[in-house]
Amino acid sequence: MIGHDVFLPAPLLAVPSGIMVMLAATVWRRSAGRSLACAMVTLLLALAVVGRHTGGRPDNGDSLFIQDRWTSYTAALIIFSTLCILLMSWRDRGHDGTTRVDEYSLLFMLGTLGALAMVFSANYMPFFLGLEILGVSITGLATFRYRPVMAGCEAAMKYLILSGVSSAIFLFGTGLAYGVTGSLRFTPPVAAGGMPAALPVAATVMVLAGMFFKLSAAPFHMWLPDVMEGAPVPVAAFVAVVSKIAIFSALVRYFGTGAQPPFLNDIVSVVIILTIMAGNLLALRQTSLTRLMACSSIAHVGYLLIAFLCPGHVQSGAITVYLAAYAASTLGVFATMTAFASPDGPDGTRIAQWRGLFFSRPFLASAMALMLFSLAGIPPGIGFLAKFEVAATGVEHQRDVLLCTLIIGSIIGLYYYLNIIRIMMTAPLLPAHPLKRHARPELAALVIVLTIIVVIGGLFPARAIHPLLPAPPAPPGLPDGMTH
Amino acid sequence: MTPLPALVLLPIVGGGLAWLAERIQPHTASPARDASWWVALGILIVETLLLVLVTVRHPDHAGPWLGHFSTPWIPAMGIAVRLDMDGLSLSLIWLSLILCFLCLFLATRQVTVNAGAFHFLFLATLTGIIGTFLATDLFLFFFFWELMLVPMFVLIAAWGHEDRQRAAMKFFMFTQGSGLLMLLSILGLVIAHYRESGVLTFDYFTLARTPLSPALSMLLMLGFFTAFAVKLPVVPVHVWLPDAHTQAPTAASVLLAGILLKTGGYGMIRFNVMLFPDAASRFAPIAMGLGVAGILYGAWLSCAQDDVKRLIAYSSISHMGFVLLGIFTGSRIGMQGAIIQMLAHGLGTAALFLVAGAIQERLHTRDMHRIGGLWAAMPRLSSTGLFFAVAALGMPGLGNFTGEFLVLLATWHVSPTIATLTTAGLVLSAIYALRMVNRIFLAAARADLRPVRDIPARQMAVFACVMAFLVVLGLYPQPFMTFSTPSPLPVTDVTGQTAATP
Numbered sequence: 004m005i006g007h008d009v010f011l012p013a014p015l016l017a018v019p020s021g022i023m024v025m026l027a028a029t030v031w032r033r034s035a036g037r038s039l040a041c042a043m044v045t046l047l048l049a050l051a052v053v054g055r056h057t058g059g060r061p062d063n064g065d066s067l068f069i070q071d072r073w074t075s076y077t078a079a080l081i082i083f084s085t086l087c088i089l090l091m092s093w094r095d096r097g098h099d100g101t102t103r104v105d106e107y108s109l110l111f112m113l114g115t116l117g118a119l120a121m122v123f124s125a126n127y128m129p130f131f132l133g134l135e136i137l138g139v140s141i142t143g144l145a146t147f148r149y150r151p152v153m154a155g156c157e158a159a160m161k162y163l164i165l166s167g168v169s170s171a172i173f174l175f176g177t178g179l180a181y182g183v184t185g186s187l188r189f190t191p192p193v194a195a196g197g198m199p200a201a202l203p204v205a206a207t208v209m210v211l212a213g214m215f216f217k218l219s220a221a222p223f224h225m226w227l228p229d230v231m232e233g234a235p236v237p238v239a240a241f242v243a244v245v246s247k248i249a250i251f252s253a254l255v256r257y258f259g260t261g262a263q264p265p266f267l268n269d270i271v272s273v274v275i276i277l278t279i280m281a282g283n284l285l286a287l288r289q290t291s292l293t294r295l296m297a298c299s300s301i302a303h304v305g306y307l308l309i310a311f312l313c314p315g316h317v318q319s320g321a322i323t324v325y326l327a328a329y330a331a332s333t334l335g336v337f338a339t340m341t342a343f344a345s346p347d348g349p350d351g352t353r354i355a356q357w358r359g360l361f362f363s364r365p366f367l368a369s370a371m372a373l374m375l376f377s378l379a380g381i382p383p384g385i386g387f388l389a390k391f392e393v394a395a396t397g398v399e400h401q402r403d404v405l406l407c408t409l410i411i412g413s414i415i416g417l418y419y420y421l422n423i424i425r426i427m428m429t430a431p432l433l434p435a436h437p438l439k440r441h442a443r444p445e446l447a448a449l450v451i452v453l454t455i456i457v458v459i460g461g462l463f464p465a466r467a468i469h470p471l472l473p474a475p476p477a478p479p480g481l482p483d484g485m486t487h
Numbered sequence: 488m489t490p491l492p493a494l495v496l497l498p499i500v501g502g503g504l505a506w507l508a509e510r511i512q513p514h515t516a517s518p519a520r521d522a523s524w525w526v527a528l529g530i531l532i533v534e535t536l537l538l539v540l541v542t543v544r545h546p547d548h549a550g551p552w553l554g555h556f557s558t559p560w561i562p563a564m565g566i567a568v569r570l571d572m573d574g575l576s577l578s579l580i581w582l583s584l585i586l587c588f589l590c591l592f593l594a595t596r597q598v599t600v601n602a603g604a605f606h607f608l609f610l611a612t613l614t615g616i617i618g619t620f621l622a623t624d625l626f627l628f629f630f631f632w633e634l635m636l637v638p639m640f641v642l643i644a645a646w647g648h649e650d651r652q653r654a655a656m657k658f659f660m661f662t663q664g665s666g667l668l669m670l671l672s673i674l675g676l677v678i679a680h681y682r683e684s685g686v687l688t689f690d691y692f693t694l695a696r697t698p699l700s701p702a703l704s705m706l707l708m709l710g711f712f713t714a715f716a717v718k719l720p721v722v723p724v725h726v727w728l729p730d731a732h733t734q735a736p737t738a739a740s741v742l743l744a745g746i747l748l749k750t751g752g753y754g755m756i757r758f759n760v761m762l763f764p765d766a767a768s769r770f771a772p773i774a775m776g777l778g779v780a781g782i783l784y785g786a787w788l789s790c791a792q793d794d795v796k797r798l799i800a801y802s803s804i805s806h807m808g809f810v811l812l813g814i815f816t817g818s819r820i821g822m823q824g825a826i827i828q829m830l831a832h833g834l835g836t837a838a839l840f841l842v843a844g845a846i847q848e849r850l851h852t853r854d855m856h857r858i859g860g861l862w863a864a865m866p867r868l869s870s871t872g873l874f875f876a877v878a879a880l881g882m883p884g885l886g887n888f889t890g891e892f893l894v895l896l897a898t899w900h901v902s903p904t905i906a907t908l909t910t911a912g913l914v915l916s917a918i919y920a921l922r923m924v925n926r927i928f929l930a931a932a933r934a935d936l937r938p939v940r941d942i943p944a945r946q947m948a949v950f951a952c953v954m955a956f957l958v959v960l961g962l963y964p965q966p967f968m969t970f971s972t973p974s975p976l977p978v979t980d981v982t983g984q985t986a987a988t989p
Contacts (some may be wrong), residue, residue, distance in 0.1 A: 316687065320563060361645070365604075381663065382634045391626070391670065392564075398674035406671060414664040421640070421659055425652045428645050465561045 009058035021045025038105030069125035077252035114140035118249035158233025173213025179206035221277035240337035278305035313396035321392035328389035335374035359431025385460030501530030502610030509603025551974035573974035654734035672710025718751030732800035737844030781808030786915035813894035824893025831886025860932030880920035886960030
């Protein structure tokens, strides 16, 4: 049935080829540096060919993969994020020769492959494979934390077990869906004649539960802070950014961008409220910056789901801008954390360590503050526009309860983001902390690039707002919004 | 070629230059040689020249609007960078610039830590404020509205007094949280207009013509009102103000009291009353009630304060109550009174904060129990303080009196009861102002008073300019009243289609 189909998006060809080369190089001689360089080249290559594909697309819609502007956008976002994360990991490479080895970048590449497979999939099979590849790579990556060793192992175990459970639920849903429709196409099952109506609903809910688990939407959010805290900082960034973009992209692909059926509407609305409140309230009492970022990431998933639930004129812009804003700002925070950390000093994961940074390293502190402002939705960062557009989608559909939750969540969020800035502004306990500064030009460049993206994206966002989502069944409203 | 965008962008760009100037030439021992200060001064002078240009040039189009600038920003959302200037925005920008000069001459030189960053943030706040006064695209307005909070937050949190960080957080969260309600209102208005006409736009003049149901317009108006009420502030949501004003460094206090509060009044005139005239008139009784409550409550609490800056802060709440009252009387006189009151309060309270800052700098305390009898030691500062305290209590012949009188006149036509209650506020204001003068300046000199230096004559000259402004506002307010009236364009647009958008 699918044997003759050779339609394959080019990134799915480029990344595995790169992985093969890396594996071959590992067999020949192990070198973390070469592995990392190979990974970067592969990613750049994949970024260059992100919109291309091999073979002709079959017309009957039974292909394994799909390619349109939405896949190109999210795939580019994923590849770019992985590039940033690899740059963050550069520092760790030569630091501890015994534990930092080349499978580190290899696992990142595998995880990226999984994420890309999820983005491009139009069938349950590649999606599930992608999900598992991503999950297993993250499990491996989480253990790379060497100080303390136990934290990494704990994070990996937690992720392994919980991700296994969620995969099982998802697989069950897939099975039910196949039972209903007799097809593995990546769309919500619709009951055929004579089927009980509850069966497709159950299938959809189970698939949704599996996805929410990976997306860390409440009430399936508990694993995220633990895993991110236990993992190394770049891996935490990977969990927070890449895996979430991939799963959200697949979610939009699966359910489409039209109006959702009523039962789904209710479920997702409740999940959104729980997610926003849980994420923000949990973040209030955190003392660890990675945990705080995990909680903020949970809350942002909630905001993003509001845009998912409100189809219409502004939805496409809202989702694309929000994904970009979330990725850039979160990566910015993690990049700043890596730049802040020093091998013999604080590693930047405790909030208290950031005290007085405005005095000792003003530029780093300013970048961090900008990223946090952007996450909180305050100009001039791109997060301001993102939150604005998400609110616009909600207003368009008069989702009053969701909007109230958005506002309450934003105000709570403001508190903990501002709190970090406040701590950075507090005068340091010890004047002139004599820490050896390590020149790390790649991190400085990364922070600068992300800062520029966040600011330029916030000031001149016109180019980012294009209709990128997969075409919904209903016409999306007027194409032009010009008044003059 | 209109200078409006330059007017908005110049301060923040110049602020960046000031910061760079300090980093290139690090702070030397003598504060007078501070590079960033000179750059900031130069920027303000250029800005003033630009503003003079705007004021005197003949507008190149018909209509009451003095300037106009428009360029697309986010076409997909119908968002444009659109700036328009009328007499109201122009007079408030003049007020802002005058106060910035005051700050530069009297307060920012005392900043010794990171002066470059201080001047950058100071000027960035100015950009946000001027942008707020000029923006006529609702998205842009909201952008500037939020943008001005950030530098102000940093100014308070980094350079403020002992409890600065809590005050800064409170300030930010109150204003930002209420701003989100305004965001929802903006979006609601835009979507309502989109449903009506199929055009997605954030343009103020187009949106003013949107037909709205009474319930919806009331809801949207309340969203705007909440945001502006927090900024103004109106009594139940004033909680951030005393802390923020008290803890801020002197220059930031001046900006806060002098201009930031005025953005709330400006927003009420421009957006509440002019976008939703019907809803505003239906809401007027409640708003006027809140205004009277603010006048009495602010004045009452002001009488009970020992901290000088806190006393002035509470008196601001009281004075801003007059602004709220005047705006919602629905009459032209009340509106003019509110505007005159905003200008006069901006000048007078800014000067009072500068006096309080000078006292704190010399005596290292704001507690009136520990200050006393300064007249003998500092005659210049004391007479300045006396003058502005008397202005604050509404002495005839000074600007505040004109504003309060016009507001009272307009209120009397609407509700004599409210006008009577308001007069009680005037009595209270006399109590707190004179009490402050008595305790700080006139009381017997304290035995443990350290020898202090009076303010130099050149600073006295700066204060004298402000006094002259207040006297002119008090004695001959007519030109200001006619000049600073908001252009009535959107209002006529609602009733008839005669007026064209500029």
